[in-house]
Amino acid sequence: xxxxxxxxxxxxxxxxxxxxxxxxxxxxxxxxxxxxxxxxxxxxxxxxxxxxxxxxxxxxxxxxxxxxxxxxxxxxxxxxxxxxxxxxxxxxxxxxxxxxxxxxxxxxxxxxxxxxxxxxxxxxxxxxxxxxxxxxxxxxxxxxxxxxxxxxxxxxxxxxxxxxxxxxxxxxxxxxxxxxxxxxxxxxxxxxxxxxxxxxxxxxxxxxxxxxxxxxxxxxxxxxxxxxxxxxxxxxxxxxxxxxxxxxxxxxxxxxxxxxxxxxxxxxxxxxxxxxxxxxxxxxxxxxxxxxxxxxxxxxxxxxxxxxx
Numbered sequence: 001x002x003x004x005x006x007x008x009x010x011x012x013x014x015x016x017x018x019x020x021x022x023x024x025x026x027x028x029x030x031x032x033x034x035x036x037x038x039x040x041x042x043x044x045x046x047x048x049x050x051x052x053x054x055x056x057x058x059x060x061x062x063x064x065x066x067x068x069x070x071x072x073x074x075x076x077x078x079x080x081x082x083x084x085x086x087x088x089x090x091x092x093x094x095x096x097x098x099x100x101x102x103x104x105x106x107x108x109x110x111x112x113x114x115x116x117x118x119x120x121x122x123x124x125x126x127x128x129x130x131x132x133x134x135x136x137x138x139x140x141x142x143x144x145x146x147x148x149x150x151x152x153x154x155x156x157x158x159x160x161x162x163x164x165x166x167x168x169x170x171x172x173x174x175x176x177x178x179x180x181x182x183x184x185x186x187x188x189x190x191x192x193x194x195x196x197x198x199x200x201x202x203x204x205x206x207x208x209x210x211x212x213x214x215x216x217x218x219x220x221x222x223x224x225x226x227x228x229x230x231x232x233x234x235x236x237x238x239x240x241x242x243x244x245x246x247x248x249x250x251x252x253x254x255x256x257x258x259x260x261x262x263x264x265x266x267x268x269x270x271x272x273x274x275x276x277x278x279x280x281x282x283x284x285x286x287x288x289x290x291x292x293x294x295x296x297x298x299x300x301x302x303x304x305x306x307x308x309x
Contacts, residue, residue: 022101026084026112027077034294035171039072040065041298042175042190048305049184055306061179067126068134068178072171074123075138079167081116082146085109090155094212127174133181134174141170158221161206165198189247193297196241200234200270201290207283231273234286238267248301255304262293 043065044054051057058065084091084102088109091097101107120142127135149164172190176183206213206220207230213220222230242263249256269282269289276282 018101018106022106023115025101026081026107026115028080028083031080032073032076035076035168036069036073037295037298038171038190038194039069039175041302042172042187043068043178044175044302045172045186045190045305046176046179046184048307049186050179052307064130064178067130068175071123071126071130071134072138072174074119074126075142076123076171078116078119078121078123079142079145081112081119082142083150085112085116086146086150090216090218093216094209096209096212127178130178131181133177133183137170137173137177141167141174143167144170154218156219158219158224160219161199161202161221165195165202168198169194186248189244190301192247193241193245196237196244197290197294197297199237200241200266201287201294203230203234203237204283204286204290206230208280208287227279231270231279234273235267235270238263238270242267245297248304251301251304252308255300258300259297262296266290266293 047054047057084100088102091100092103102112124135124138127138145167149160153160153163169191173187176187203221207222210222214223245259245263266289269286273282
């Protein structure tokens with residue numbers, strides 16, 4: 001089907017039937033998987049405070065873990081559906097989003113909205129069975145992603161990346177609250193680290209896709225203020241992330257060495273950007289390293305959180 005401006009969707013005849021793959025595409029599985037990793041990390045680290053044998057403890061509370069993961073997946077997926085619904089009027093302008101089923105007309109806006117709200121409701125109910133605090137954090141994350149970020153700041157202000165980071169930092173709180181609704185200080189430290197990790201990650205992405213954002217009229221920082229200011233912002237966020245991540249120093253020397261090395265190398269890559277001849281190539285390196293940082297940091301945190309005896 002020819003791509004169309006979704007503002008004209010009411011006049012489009014849907015001639016293609018959507019496949020299962022199309023519905024999966026609307027869920028943005030990359031986002032779902034990354035956030036579920038954070039949910040599990042929060043759950044796992046919280047388990048280390050509940051038992052001297054946290055791995056065995058996970059088997060004891062497997063129904064709780066299953067509901068937490070499924071509920072979180074549905075809340076995140078539902079939020080992504082709603083994001084696709086709202087962004088139909090701009091996604092067709094960007095190369096990385098112009099083939100989404102919400103843009104091509106394979107799936108109607110009404111169906112996307114209904115499925116998004118349904119997933120969000122079912123996921124919230126599952127989390128509510130586990131812990132009302134987990135359910136509340138799930139809704140907070142969805143609200144910041146769909147309403148504050150997608151519907152408002154993404155279209156109006158360069159602070160969209162910063163404020164939107166709140167939604168991406170909530171998953172560890174969901175996982176932790178599923179076991180301990182009172183939330184140990186370490187849960188909030190996980191939230192802090194994930195909040196600080198996201199701006200340099202998404203600013204690098206914004207640099208990579210700057211022309212697409214410009215064409216869509218989205219006021220990302222590199223579109224409005226240019227690459228020089230964006231690079232300085234990335235450096236400041238990474239420089240703030242490093243000491244914040246070391247607040248887990250009570251997890252031991254191994255954690256400190258790994259995390260300091262991760263952050264230090266990211267900062268080194270960032271500083272090289274001031275002399276980079278190919279700024280897009282530099283942004284690509286920064287973006288992909290941010291993903292490596294995320295995975296290695298989470299694994300290091302979980303492993304060093306395990307009781308030593």
